[in-house]
Amino acid sequence: QLQLQESAPGLVKPSETLSLTCTVSGGSISSGSYYWSWIRQPAGKGLEWVGRLYTSGTTNYNPSLKSRVTISVDTSKNQFSLKLNSVTAADTAVYYCAREKLTIVYDAFDIWGQGTMVTVSS
Amino acid sequence: SSEVTQDPAVSVALGQTVRITCQGDSLRSYYASWYQQKPRQAPILVIYNKNNRPSGIPDRFSGSSSGNTASLTITGAQAEDEADYYCNSWDSSGNHVVFGGGTKLTVL
Numbered sequence: 001q002l003q004l005q006e007s008a009p010g011l012v013k014p015s016e017t018l019s020l021t022c023t024v025s026g027g028s029i030s031s032g033s034y035y036w037s038w039i040r041q042p043a044g045k046g047l048e049w050v051g052r053l054y055t056s057g058t059t060n061y062n063p064s065l066k067s068r069v070t071i072s073v074d075t076s077k078n079q080f081s082l083k084l085n086s087v088t089a090a091d092t093a094v095y096y097c098a099r100e101k102l103t104i105v106y107d108a109f110d111i112w113g114q115g116t117m118v119t120v121s122s
Numbered sequence: 123s124s125e126v127t128q129d130p131a132v133s134v135a136l137g138q139t140v141r142i143t144c145q146g147d148s149l150r151s152y153y154a155s156w157y158q159q160k161p162r163q164a165p166i167l168v169i170y171n172k173n174n175r176p177s178g179i180p181d182r183f184s185g186s187s188s189g190n191t192a193s194l195t196i197t198g199a200q201a202e203d204e205a206d207y208y209c210n211s212w213d214s215s216g217n218h219v220v221f222g223g224g225t226k227l228t229v230l
Contacts, residue, residue: 037219047157047165047208049219060217096164107212107219108155108170115164 002027004097004113012091012120018084022097022113029078030055035100037109038071038082040093048093052100053080087120094118125213126154128222134199135230142194142225144209148216154192154209156185159224165208169194196227204229 008020038050051061053071061069073080098109126146134140144154153172157165169185182197209222
């Protein structure tokens with residue numbers, strides 16, 4: 001059974017870079033026609049898609065974050081990562097990694113990590 | 123602002139039927155997916171591809187779509203269905219994911 005697990009530092013200082021890694025277990029990140037995404041959720045608020053990656057290297061980012069976001073993959077470690085630079089308090093949120101099935105008629109996040117809380121504070 | 127919109131809150135009496143809706147222009151071309159999120163838990167997928175349920179999702183959950191509106195229906199709502207529900211689709215470019223703002227379902 002495929003599982004996703006986020007790892008993160010927890011606390012990041014303003015203006016610095018937030019770095020998250022998602023480890024995929026129970027299957028290969030390279031198998032199947034799936035994308036790998038990051039989604040975040042500020043406390044008490046809704047879900048916000050951050051961006052996605054296909055293991056070929058193709059990426060798409062939320063236009064509101066595009067200038068600050070990079071998503072990359074390490075297939076040898078079965079991991080994908082998120083870097084968000086120049087963070088502010090507005091980036092404080094629970095960050096989820098998720099597997100995404102993307103077709104021409106629907107888009108669904110079928111497996112999620114448990115989420116990790118990242119706080120931006122000095 | 124989200125390009126798909128949901129009512130902030132809906133309530134239903136125990137055992138009754140409730141419909142949660144998601145509206146947006148992209149839904150004329152794409153099917154919404156629906157997620158259930160309980161407090162302090164990650165979301166779980168409950169409906170995708172209009173009316174498909176992942177393994178383990180009870181058959182009281184169903185989906186439908188008409189025009190610019192997608193609906194999630196719970197037939198015979200249970201106490202454990204009390205949660206936040208989110209839909210997702212694409213933005214006007216067709217390249218980026220958007221989530222609805224979420225609907226808080228209260229089971230009375």
